[in-house]
Amino acid sequence: MSQDSLDDAYANATYIPGAAEYPPRWTKEARAFRDNLRENDQIIEDFPYGEGAREVFDLMMPETPAMGLAVFVHGGYWLRFDKSVWSHLAAGLLARGWAVAMPSYDLCPSVRIRDITRQITLAVTEAAAHVAGPILLAGHSAGGHLVARMACENVLPTNIANRLKHVMPISPLSDLRPLMQTAMNDDFNMDEAAAMAESPIFKKPLSVPVTVWVGEDERPAFLDQAMWLAEAWECGHVVEQGKHHFDVIDGLTDPDSLLTQMLIGGDIA
Template identity: 65%
Template sequence: MELDDAYANVPYIPGGAQYPARWTVAAEAFRARLLDERRAEIGIAYGQSARQAMDLFHPKGAARGLCVFVHGGYWLRFDRSFWSHLAEGPLGRGWAVAMPSYDLCPEVRIADITRQVARAVTVAAERIEGPVALAGHSAGGHLVARMAVAGVLPSDVAARLHHVMPISPVSDLRPLLETSMNEQLRLDLATAEAESPVLMRPLPVPVTVWVGSGERPAFLDQARWLAEAWGAGHEVAGGRHHFDVIEALDDPDSRMTAQLLG
């Protein structure tokens, strides 16, 4: 359809098709190390379906707070197991890290996924005390932005929000009506508007929208739209594309990790 190419990333990233395999190798090695150190809890259920589960990684010593990372994949693919290594940065700053999976379209709708992620954040926050920071990539960026809107998280959890970082988010779902993936997303104008953070008012919490300078114009637009609508911080990472923009999360000293956690 008309906007399929605009929202396609793999053809425009050198070696783009190889990234999932690379993520898997790094994530598996990270989980093995954390399990050996007894700092990983794998497959904590937060809902009834098999995919409603999370992994929880613990820092050395008492946690300063909870960081939740929500994966992307256009609400259609991937799960938490691809991204475990991105917990390295927050762990190095003393934060516990939760990484949830969620049910995928077309079995569920995007609004259902929003509710699932809110439940995952709530369950993780029941286990870890202190402030809560949220980061999500692509569709995950959409989902953490939704958590920053009143009425999505329970009020006691929302009151603990420290920082929300949508990374390369899809903040306005209306353009997706003009893509072939909508056959699986099953959006119409009303449901696209109802799930578009750019059309919503955020909670009074710090928000930084992050995007790579080398991303597709559609994602640069999506990030800018959200930052402008919310009056949020807007970081454009030089030389980064849609797949490597998240790599800074594995470094405790990166600008991204520091901005998210302080």
């Protein structure tokens, strides 16, 4: 397959009506959500987990004592965005009584994907030191890849891995080898060995519940990526009807959505 055809296969915005409107809307909703949390003293912003400027997370606390910690890792092909765009996605989990940490991380090409995996390991570990109880991990797209990496053996410290209750890669990238044949690899700078080393499908997962979630209307490449991970790990696999790559995460804003309820592992209404 030619590079041009794989560039198209992994192009999401081209196939989503009104795609350009999503990032500014996310940013506006996230800012308003943080403003509200700040007024109620429910957020600690820019909590450091490393020494770099982007090695920080926001920690959002529920109104009642936290039932545990949820960590959401954003996507953007490891190339764009930061934690500030996604704060509103904590709404469903906060309403259910979970603390939520959202980290930023360095972006390619200034770092490699393996470096971002290391940063998320540090972020989860640091956040877990400040919130007791079980840990939920969710991430979208490249963030789905990163939380899947957290569910691989020998990534998280044992004491943190033992607290994992559920890991949910949403629209994840699970086999990075096809991305070598896209123009994005000019920034990723991956060869096959690096791609395989960071591909969750080639890793042994921890003994923790994993549910791969993807939208029915996503690009075939992302439907494949989700299926490959579910098959490799023999784990849960949900294809949500009527959702594409940009709105598949919307359920996280709603405490009663199937997405939020399944992430927590509670009863489905």
